Amino acid sequence: MMKVINIDKQKWAGGVESLSKSYRLFGPMKEDDSHNFKELKKGELPDLAYGNTKLSPKSTVFPPSEAMFTYTLDESKPDHHILQDVKKDYSPRAVLGMRPCDAKAVSLVRMNFDTPEYRDPYWMDAYEATTFVGLACDAPCSTCFCTSTGCGPFNEEGLDVLLVDNGNAYIAKALTEKGEKLLAAAGFADKGDDAAVATKKAAAEAKITAKIETDKLSEKVIMDLYDAPFWADIAFSCINCCTCTYACPTCWCFDIQDENKGNEGVRMRNWDSCMTPLFTMHGSGHNPRDKKPQRVRQRFMHKLKYFVDKYQKGIMCVGCGRCVQQCPVNIDIRTVSKTMNDYVAKC
């Protein structure tokens, strides 16, 4: 169907330079002892020798803070107290070298921001301007469990191009028109073939031994899991920070806040987290989730049950393992899901 291109690694830098003329480029960059997605400056190359980044590349379409509108409170101005659009740069951009788990996460998150009734312009305009170039994982981390979430180290969902490391070259599978366009813009035109991919894929998948167990969860009605007795135990150690939600590529909750300086202001959208008590605090002071176990339950039920029931597209987790690696008290979604799954099996 779509082209397979062979990219000689000697030609990679040149191709990225060509791309930088017509795309804003984002890629993983080394930062102290880890990697994070950054906008590449002219001449910079993404560091593709990495496991996965600390924070997911969701920030390329969904930044931690962004301005939605500006306004003036100065009543002498004609448009005072009326929300004004903010000029945004949605010129073409490309994310180079994201992992297949993060790419699938973007397609899952899209279901939230692009519905039949409403289209979030900030997320969608950024998404539509972006070409996603993935890098298949040959050496998954010990905490990766993508294969049990409906994803995998060579998964193509959500990507426009998939790069497979083949020693001296990358095998580039163009998966969409956008992908073909990018490869052409980079000048990558040598015909390639994907014969080697299948073996590499199998080898990578075999390396993943960690898994998440959720096969029974769709059977049960929400209420049975909701009222289960194990939530207090799971929640005890949780310190209700935002680490898991900020690191997670499928988390999307946000807050809307106005920030003023004198008479001028901006309506901001900031990442928010269901783990914080303020998340559901009513103006009256009533808080339906004022106890920690309720919030912890909300997070896992949303990821592993509510999303499943609402969209029938599987769980809202791609097995990237970031929450497992970064939780300060080592709460492990694999353990939690097993507890939930075993509980359903027992009922």
Added chain:
Amino acid sequence: MDAYITKIKAISERLLKDGTVEAVIGFREGTMPMMSEPCFIKSSDDVKDLVWNANCRINLANYLTNRKEKIAIVAKGCDSRNIVNHIIENKIKRDQLFIIGVPCKGMNDKNTGALQDNCGTCTHRNPVIYDELVGDLVVEQTGVDKYADVKKVEAMSTDEKWAFFEDMYSTCTRCYACRNACPLCYCPTCFVDESKPQWVGKATDPIDVRTYHFLRAYHCAGRCTDCGSCEAACPQNIKVRQLTKKLEKDCAELFGWEAGLTLDKRPPLDTFNVDDPNDFIK
């Protein structure tokens, strides 16, 4: 330390069986290398899950705040000083607690496996308050320079200092793991969450990030025991203790104060003494 866990389990089992406490707060095995998970044991059958090793670095006093039941808690030196603080600040009552004291030789850094920074300069490895010890008291370190890092920054020029802190906080995501892991941070509404009026922006604007960290350090001044939980919790590996250490040094120099050593005195920012330094009043 293997002998410790045998003792911890024995004490916990006894306390739960005879009803002295309703629960034991300790650690259980983590799923990640060099990690453990705080746990709440209510039945003597579950005592077998308890562990004690060099990965039990999170300050368990954090889980005591405002609890109402009788509870046993496994506490190393720094943790016990936070328990003293909690009692002084009415976050828990002494007679609710059975403190299982653990003389500590230091915890491991979860990233490197080497001794954690704060443990390297610790001078209070033995619990200062306990009901039963799980081992002999260890020798306290002497001749350590607790403030070597602080002095390095103090020696910098203004521009260097500015660049140092700008760089240090550049990766902060405002996840509040540092605040939430800290036993001292128990305000019902933290100053960053106030809205009437709003003191600090919630986004990642560098000025707001630094305001949050500076103010939090000040709120901990005179109370911080340098347990290192804030640094251990930070997912971005920010050296959060850089500021708290400076304020700890200031309290030592200005007020001759060390936090959490005695139930009889309140921290310096809580009390007033006529011969407090006041040469800043011109």
Added chain:
Amino acid sequence: MQNPYKAYPVRIDSIDVATEDKSLRTFKFVFLNPEDENKFAYESGQFAELSIPGKGEIPIGIASSPTEKGFVKFTVFRTGLVTNHLHNMKVGDIMGVRGPLGNSYPLKALEGKNIVIIGAGFAFTTLRSTIVYMLDPANRKRFGSIDVIYGARNPGMLLYKDELTAWEQRDDINMHITVDGTDDPTWKYHTGFVPMVTEKQAPQADDNTYAIMCGPPMMLKFTKPVLDKLGYKHENIIMSLENRMKCGIGICGRCNIGKELICKDGPVFTLAQLKFMPEEDT
């Protein structure tokens, strides 16, 4: 598609203090751009986000009925940052209204049916919208009998008093107005809590009778068993929920109860649907 986060600019056309303790005010908004009023075409039961640049937004049920042209009306309770500011605003001030949001009372399904409307306190706003809509000459014939049970703490706390009196005079609607208690000797309506008055005054249920309920959790808790006793089917009991909201369009993720987003899949649900949703209030 239009940016769903952008509010239509409106001007405050009138402000009425709605209750004697001044905690509620009714605001009448006029759209600055007349064509926005057409874009804002709404149905009873829906809500809108009242948007005050510089302060924030609040989700408030629409009190006016689609049959009332040229303006939209909201009755707002003063409780937090934005509502306090709104209560201090003046006629002529500019702000925004975003919507209409949420689903509406299923009035199409209620055609030909007898309807019992039960409300308490300031939850009566969207019920006013429904009553005005049904009483409109163009619509009245499409519905069966209409009973309204509406209660407040005391006479001064009843909303829309003039309209309540006017409706009481009509013979195409049965009003049962009640207060929890009063020492006003001229009070000529009922005294007693809404559930009690419902038990006495609501018609016995049959397949053709539906109830629309809107009120504080306490009132709902005690009225549900009364409706059960009277034989109302759970699919025939319609309720309106509320929750903390920000975007109002089902995207920011905070208002969910189970898998339902209150701002988009609700706020109107039947009691039958609610039985499958977690009881997040406990």
